[in-house]
Amino acid sequence: MTLLSVRDLTVKFGTRGTPVTALHGISFDVARGERVGVVGESGAGKSITGFALMNLLSRPGYIDSGEILFEGKDVTKMSDREIRRLRGNRMAMIFQDPMVTLNPVLTIGQQMIETLRAHRRLSYDDARQISLVKLKEVYIPSPEARLDQYPHELSGGMRQRIVIAIALLLDPQLIIADEPTTALDVTIQADIMELLLEMCRSNMVGLMLITHDLGVVSQVTERTLVMYAGRIIESGKTRAIINDPQHPYTQGLINALPQQTPPGTRLRQIPGSMPTLSTMPPGCPFNPRCELATDVCRARMPEITQFGEVQVACHEVKRLHAELAELEGAQ
């Protein structure tokens, strides 16, 4: 059974009058031990996807339709109690700001021990012992001393490592990490990413890594979802997407990186910006910024089509592939 299977998930925001749609029927899977990256510009719907999976959407946001099957059970139909048991226990989320997770008035030890004992029948000493082991796993120096420290006494990198240790406390099957290293420096980011990678590999934990950093996605994940305006517009093997992006938006994102043009020359920018939820254009949401856009693109939303190792939602990619196939057939 797939660890996570999301089908036609639609999320809306009910702001005054007609609700706006933040996620338009997205579908994807995460297998056991698989590392999936989620990329896209600000406002694409990456965090909303993470929140929806954890059932953490707060008003005015709500799941309008679709299924979120976690180990075969639909999260959208679970009772609050079932969801609370799932969260932390089987699924855990790591946020950009570690202080979202950490309680500033409790010591690290108190938070870890409390979390453990809320979910498991453990003595205080056993819970402390497990906490120590987890802190060692994330390479916290002198873990015994850290247990008695408060979050504000630790550096940003160390706090984020502790958040990861807490996320791992109950041996979850899926970790959703939303920009876990954006606030950190590159040397510390590299450590944290390596740590997440190691945890997933050795414990067969599934990882959904939300980030805007394509370099990080390239280093850590096996599969990538590219989001644009609340839709997954390209998905597939990370290597395939980075080396040979199909969708004009994915191409734009990769081509805009400084390392893609010789030093000192103009970068290839994507013109315009992403539409807001209330000003979505008809047809393909990328069409106002797309060099390849035709009348078809301006009228109709392209469906997702499989091409080799990737799935792409683009009229022109589909047309080009069809032409190629015809040419090959003719030869």
Add this chain to the structure above:
Amino acid sequence: MTPEQKDGPLLQIRNLEKRFDVDSGFLESLKFRGGKLRRDTRAVHAVNDISFDVGRGEAVCVVGESGCGKSTVARMVANLLTPSGGSIHYDGQRIDTLRGKALLPIRSKIQMVFQNPYASLNPRMTIGQTLEEPTRYHNPGLGSGEIRDKIAKVMKSVGIDPTWAARYSHELSGGQRQRIAIARALTVDPEFIVADEPISALDVSIQAQVLNLMLEMQEAHDITYLFITHDLSVVEHFGTRVVVLYLGSICEVADTRTLFSAPKHPYTKALLSAVPSLNDDSPSHIRLKGEIPTPIDLPPGCPFQTRCPLANARCRVEKPEPFAQSDGALVACHAVEEGRTDAGMTLQEAV
């Protein structure tokens, strides 16, 4: 070369220091010790004895971890902060000691662009008003029509339609706001722009827009940049020279190409190895062990010693001074000076 020479570098920073007192009040800092009442002030040593030059037309990038003093250096150069020691010369003139009216000419030559395009624009002002204020202030001779023309010209040069002058900043995207912030800096025809992480808060696609704009300004107006960033791919693209800071001290200063092809300081090496690349899917970065000391209790000796794989007894007592390498790089490291570099680093390159 003495700072007074006019044909020297545009900006000369010598032995720059900045300390911030951290104890909040006079009473709190009074301590009873050894039978006497003493005033005990602790200070953040944000910038320690930094010297480097910026030549005309250069784009010098300052990189380093959070808290290493990048913004503090930027603010001192832009005259928004007074150094605790050392000197800053601009075009041969000492500027860090200027006050009041004497500052005005320098303020129009050196402009600063800040990281957060959301916070640096006043939400209650239209774009036109935002741009008009500095234009009027620095060009008291201009009439209203001329000012309007100048603003329209600047807006066009950053790729924003002058008809947008009536809009408010909240109606703009992040990239558009940052262009307005740059336009505001350009209204006074600066020679030198200090940009403190001008693109860090923006998406890749918008980063590209803003970086392109800065490159165009460099060519069209001969602008010199001091560019603060933590993104090394941006440094490699945009910078002519790089200053690597660690805990307020210089580790390495080198031409961009030299730095990226032959980094020498152990911290620079670790930093470059940690940049995630698009092509290589097997991470093999140099993992730094050990904790970062706080800038309040700086250890004697090298500031990097607690995380350095090459640190020895000398590193713990004697602070290394930057010295020149054969390829022109300046490096502050005893191990590099003594030639005992590679052995230790390869040991760490595991994983």
